Amino acid sequence: xxxxxxxxxxxxATGAVISLSAVGLSLSYGVTRFINFSYGExxxxxxxxxxxxxxxxxxxxxxxxxxxxAVGVAGVVLARIFFDPLMDRGFLALLVTSVxxxxxxxxxxxxxxxxxxxxxxxxLMRPWHVGALxxxxxxxxxxxxxxxxxxxxxxxxxxxxxxxxxxxxxxxPALARASGISTARVLAATWFLSSAIGGLxxxxxxxxxxxxxxxxxxxxxxxxxxxxxxxxxxNPYGAMLGSLVVGLGIELxxxxxxxxxxxxxxFVILVLVLLLRPRGILRGAF
Amino acid sequence: MALLPFxxxxxxxxxxxxxxALGLNLQYGVTGLLNFGHVAFFAVGAFTSAxxxxxxxGSAAYLQADAHYQIGLGWPVPVGFLLAGxxxxxxxxxxxxxxxxxxxxxxxxxxxxxxxxxxxxLTNEDWLTRxxxxxxxxxxxxxxxxxxxxVYPYAYLAGTxxxxxxxxxxxxxxxxxxxxxxxxxxxxxxxxxRSLGKRTPALKLGAFAVGxxxxxxxxxxxxxxLGVVHVGQFVPIVTFQVWLAVLMGGSGNxxxxxLGSLVLMTITQSTRFLGNVPFLDGLTRRNPSFVPSLRFVLxxxxxxxxxxxxxxxxxxxxxxxxxxxxxxxxxxxxxxxSGGSGATDAADTPDTPDTVSREDEP
Numbered sequence: 311x312x313x314x315x316x317x318x319x320x321x322x323a324t325g326a327v328i329s330l331s332a333v334g335l336s337l338s339y340g341v342t343r344f345i346n347f348s349y350g351e352x353x354x355x356x357x358x359x360x361x362x363x364x365x366x367x368x369x370x371x372x373x374x375x376x377x378x379x380a381v382g383v384a385g386v387v388l389a390r391i392f393f394d395p396l397m398d399r400g401f402l403a404l405l406v407t408s409v410x411x412x413x414x415x416x417x418x419x420x421x422x423x424x425x426x427x428x429x430x431x432x433x434l435m436r437p438w439h440v441g442a443l444x445x446x447x448x449x450x451x452x453x454x455x456x457x458x459x460x461x462x463x464x465x466x467x468x469x470x471x472x473x474x475x476x477x478x479x480x481x482x483p484a485l486a487r488a489s490g491i492s493t494a495r496v497l498a499a500t501w502f503l504s505s506a507i508g509g510l511x512x513x514x515x516x517x518x519x520x521x522x523x524x525x526x527x528x529x530x531x532x533x534x535x536x537x538x539x540x541x542x543x544x545n546p547y548g549a550m551l552g553s554l555v556v557g558l559g560i561e562l563x564x565x566x567x568x569x570x571x572x573x574x575x576x577f578v579i580l581v582l583v584l585l586l587r588p589r590g591i592l593r594g595a596f
Numbered sequence: 597m598a599l600l601p602f603x604x605x606x607x608x609x610x611x612x613x614x615x616x617a618l619g620l621n622l623q624y625g626v627t628g629l630l631n632f633g634h635v636a637f638f639a640v641g642a643f644t645s646a647x648x649x650x651x652x653x654g655s656a657a658y659l660q661a662d663a664h665y666q667i668g669l670g671w672p673v674p675v676g677f678l679l680a681g682x683x684x685x686x687x688x689x690x691x692x693x694x695x696x697x698x699x700x701x702x703x704x705x706x707x708x709x710x711x712x713x714x715x716x717x718l719t720n721e722d723w724l725t726r727x728x729x730x731x732x733x734x735x736x737x738x739x740x741x742x743x744x745x746x747v748y749p750y751a752y753l754a755g756t757x758x759x760x761x762x763x764x765x766x767x768x769x770x771x772x773x774x775x776x777x778x779x780x781x782x783x784x785x786x787x788x789x790r791s792l793g794k795r796t797p798a799l800k801l802g803a804f805a806v807g808x809x810x811x812x813x814x815x816x817x818x819x820x821x822l823g824v825v826h827v828g829q830f831v832p833i834v835t836f837q838v839w840l841a842v843l844m845g846g847s848g849n850x851x852x853x854x855l856g857s858l859v860l861m862t863i864t865q866s867t868r869f870l871g872n873v874p875f876l877d878g879l880t881r882r883n884p885s886f887v888p889s890l891r892f893v894l895x896x897x898x899x900x901x902x903x904x905x906x907x908x909x910x911x912x913x914x915x916x917x918x919x920x921x922x923x924x925x926x927x928x929x930x931x932x933x934s935g936g937s938g939a940t941d942a943a944d945t946p947d948t949p950d951t952v953s954r955e956d957e958p
Contacts, residue, residue, distance in 0.1 A: 345701050392900060399907075401701055402630065406843070406903050409836050413896030417889035425885040532709055539705065574716040577709045584706045585694055 323449030325557025326456035331511035332549035338504035340480035350527030351415035356509025357516035385505025536580035617853035619810030625847035628783030633711030639830035641680035641815025684812015692804035730826020846909030
């Protein structure tokens with residue numbers, strides 16, 4: 311029983327880590343309509359920029375915020391250079407370009423920072439003991455950060471003008487344009503938001519792994535895909551739910567089936583979703 | 597630097613990648629299937645061929661090589677080669693059976709995930725594959741017994757040329773047959789193909805399996821040329837290098853796929869010498885992964901550039917028209933009663949429905 315509760319706690323934390331990236335990816339799919347294979351690199355960038363910020367003497371929270379903003383800007387710029395000119399060329403061009411961009415970004419990081427993992431500068435935190443349960447503070451912190459970010463995204467989408475414009479564009483691009491919404495502005499705002507959230511997701515991933523390395527985002531990408539597709543692609547609320555299921559799936563699988571496979575359980579969930587319910591639990595559109 | 601051995605190695609590698617590209621070209625270029633997991637079939641072919649041909653555990657050769665693997669059947673290399681193709685095809689059939697019905701980019705994600713599952717299994721089932729350590733004494737056919745080691749690379753290249761030429765001829769024959777036309781109809785307009793009675797899922801599955809078999813053969817050629825097999829060779833970037841070869845060569849054209857591989861390998865293998873450039877030299881000493889990473893940056897940029905500026909490739913697929921004589925003869929037979937000018941009719945009608953429907957009845 312304790313083991314199960316323990317697993318559930320870690321599953322919740324894993325779900326929280328996935329949820330940020332999943333929501334970000336889902337937002338960008340809603341507006342751009344292609345699955346971005348370079349999204350994992352935004353995670354990597356966020357984590358590395360945070361490490362860099364701390365190395366320059368910033369406090370960890372400040373470094374995280376600056377890192378997020380920088381990744382957001384990078385997302386807008388990269389999209390303007392690489393994706394915008396291909397928007398009317400069909401999704402194969404976009405898909406392959408995003409793969410190419412992923413290799414470029416990942417290996418640029420490796421060229422600058424080397425392949426070896428770098429320790430993530432997290433202060434040591436003593437775990438809590440609740441009865442027989444062992445509750446480290448990092449997962450709790452991760453769940454808190456993710457929840458906060460979800461609430462911010464929700465408020466942004468529901469109450470702000472730009473959020474409403476994003477939802478309108480995602481629902482029906484032609485109608486949105488016809489009612490005077492500037493597609494270019496919505497596109498830029500979406501890229502900024504989704505990349506910045508991805509950057510924060512990368513920080514949480516680095517906190518879990520206690521280290522950053524150039525492949526971290528790329529190898530986490532399929533886990534994020536699994537959550538996004540499970541929730542119904544393009545739907546951020548579905549992505550939150552999907553992340554929870556995938557996080558619990560990974561931790562339960564690791565504890566009760568085989569510790570060797572880890573992320574592979576997420577891939578299995580992904581394949582099952584594609585086969586049984588390709589449009590996800592909550593169908594598209596938000 | 598010895599130029600000739602470098603060129604021989606380069607050509608062998610380009611031919612092996614060319615075989616992978618032939619498979620992907622059949623799947624994507626001809627049939628329009630977005631396969632992002634091609635490396636899985638390559639890996640399965642390589643391991644199948646290696647495990648079938650390795651000297652059995654406990655044999656003299658096993659002890660001499662100080663090996664640690666569990667399974668080796670000691671079968672002849674040609675059998676390993678053929679069964680590698682069968683294994684690649686079967687795995688493709690399995691993966692395809694579950695996912696070819698998915699639309700476009702869901703298929704890309706599904707195949708990408710399946711390839712990662714295959715890699716995960718190969719990494720973790722190390723009783724079979726020795727995981728990250730790999731197996732290093734994969735037999736090289738006829739080496740030392742018939743062909744001396746000094747000229748072995750040349751002989752291997754010759755063998756590879758023959759095998760790839762045969763498979764190329766068979767593939768071209770397949771894609772030029774009525775079956776090939778049916779595959780292209782799936783790519784061009786799946787709905788039209790279905791409404792004309794083509795079983796498009798079966799066609800897609802067929803293309804997927806044959807492409808997988810070609811990748812399996814490539815895996816076998818690759819592992820016996822190196823004498824080594826380990827999981828680290830089969831990472832996703834292999835898949836996308838093959839994509840780059842197909843797109844650069846001209847998707848839909850088998851010769852383009854081969855040419856694309858040759859160009860790609862020339863570029864990537866030449867970048868090995870980047871480490872000798874004086875300025876990069878110093879950077880390499882500080883960060884040993886600098887030059888390898890630079891190569892992948894170049895591959896990524898090339899992929900982006902080809903898609904953006906050069907989408908039809910070096911050898912674009914030739915446009916296809918109905919053979920005028922055959923069609924006009926049939927038209928004349930059909931419209932003969934009304935005495936119309938059948939020949940001009942056929943030349944003027946748009947060719948789309950004909951390219952789909954002609955003479956390839958199920």
